[in-house]
Amino acid sequence: MDMHRINSILSNDEKFDVFYKDRPVWIQGISKTKAKVGFVDNFEEKDVFIKDLYEK
Numbered sequence: 001m002d003m004h005r006i007n008s009i010l011s012n013d014e015k016f017d018v019f020y021k022d023r024p025v026w027i028q029g030i031s032k033t034k035a036k037v038g039f040v041d042n043f044e045e046k047d048v049f050i051k052d053l054y055e056k
Helices: 003-010
Strands: 018-020 023-030 034-039 045-049 053-055
Touching (some): 003 023, 018 034
Antiparallel strands (some): 018 023, 023 034, 034 045
């Protein structure tokens, strides 16, 4: 995923299916190359590289 797409997702009220390593996540915030994500299937949070996020 790229920064432009993440900004589009964050500025939109719609729900988007975003994944990290086959796990659904929601994006909580972004920095230059990383995003803070929360995993939908539990309460885990993690900083991941933006390039590792994708949509199905």
